[in-house]
Amino acid sequence: MSVNTALSLGDFLRNRRSRLDPASFGFSGRRRTPGLRREEVAQRAQISPTWYTWLEQGRGGAPSADVLDRIASALMLTDTEREHLFMLGLGRPPEVRYKSVEGVNPRLQRLLDSLEASPAIIKTPTWDVVAWNRAAAVVLTDYGALPPGQRNILRFLFGNPAVRAKQHDWEGVARFVVGSFRADVARAGLVSEAGALVDELCSISPEFDAFWRDNDVLGHQDGEAVKRLQHPRLGPIALEYSAFAVDGRPDLGMIVYTPLDEGIAGQIRLLAAQA
Template sequence: MPSSAIQTLGDFLRSRRTRLDPASFGFAGRRRTAGLRREEVAQRANISATWYTWLEQGRGGAPSSEVLERLSTALMLTDAEREHLFILGLGRPRERRYRAVDGVSPRLQRVLDSFEASPAIVKTATWDVVAWNRAAAVVLTDYGALPPDRRNILRFLFGDPAIRAKQHDWESVARFVVGTFRADVARTGTASEVSGLVDDLCRASPDFERMWRENEILGHHEGESVKRLLHPTFGPIEMEYSLFAVDGRPDLGMIVYTPLDAEVMRRIREATV
């Protein structure tokens, strides 16, 4: 680890330490300087006070990821600060840990709702749909009519005959979904979280089991970026789709589908009023 990086790490630790209020952690007594003492941070992180002092002084060497996690908790770092600490200490971001999601913020929901004629959804790392707009309910699936544990894209595609019938080329769509899903699982470290889903789908769908065993890996950019549906109300629909990251939530992705035909967009907008 370069000496400049070690020094930068020490400066960051010291700046976070001195902003904390000792009284809120139960540490009493008069102090000459603001914040916690070094030995108090070490105590909270369960590491040697001497070594922590060396870290702040830029001579403690490279800490392990476990130590960085403890320091992050001890210093009450935000997610962004924790990420920054790992980059300073290890030269890379921390490993992602999956967090179950019940919904999204009102601000993000307002973003979805602003797409009046474009179906938009937010999916988790395990491909559960946790938010959607009215256009998505009209064109894709009425997610609100389903229990939360059934709002999974793979369960729709491989287990719902109506969803399958709406796909212009179901085989190609299914292969792309399985390949990108497998890549997302590896990227986000959610293999254990999706194991039950994969087992269920393998038992229920020979098609999914066949495609899953093929071990194909695809990126979102490798598809055609056009979704074609045979919709029972609107007829054939072609929609470009784009995947967006959700600020501060790398485990979430927002997908927006934009109809290519102006008349279809008009009809969708009317149906969502």
């Protein structure tokens, strides 16, 4: 098998079709080859059998995102396989599917916990914090002391005077967070879902209302990349931050804050161990 064949849309479709058990989908009859027939996949995907056949044969041009979504469902593809299907068919990943999140898997939590001196959080596109480590609890916010519905960074920043007072440059931080929030909800297709949160923040904070109307769109690469805080126990501290995508969960993001001073790092490690 050539590299080009192994990376073709048609070959991927044929391979995944051959792995499915016809009986589990209610299809019967003698078969010369394993898996579903082309017309059975087309029936499940609610597309023309001829069109599906052309796709496997590399004919007919590029399929639409809707067609690829139907085929992904028909072939029972995993999220990773679905993304690969879109890359082969359209040359781009599918749009993010937002999932309601209440926590993260143990593997990701262990990664957070291993960062003993670096506060780290996992957030959703609407900036709800769904996971954190001990360093984040002692330096940023003790998220565990709050009900899940209140663990939102924008609510902290615009509605909590104590959080606001800790910021070295509150306005700069607030503008950056609003611009990043706008970009995140648009990327995740959550503009309408975020409407209630936006309305709430506009009603409690004239500053948020003004920043939101500015229509700025920002990413982590657009900021200073250093967060400066006035911590009640550590005093003034500077944390360099980096943002990471979460593998297999494009709707989640990880932010890690690394102390610029080794002495502060040691103090954070000590506070986290005592927490």
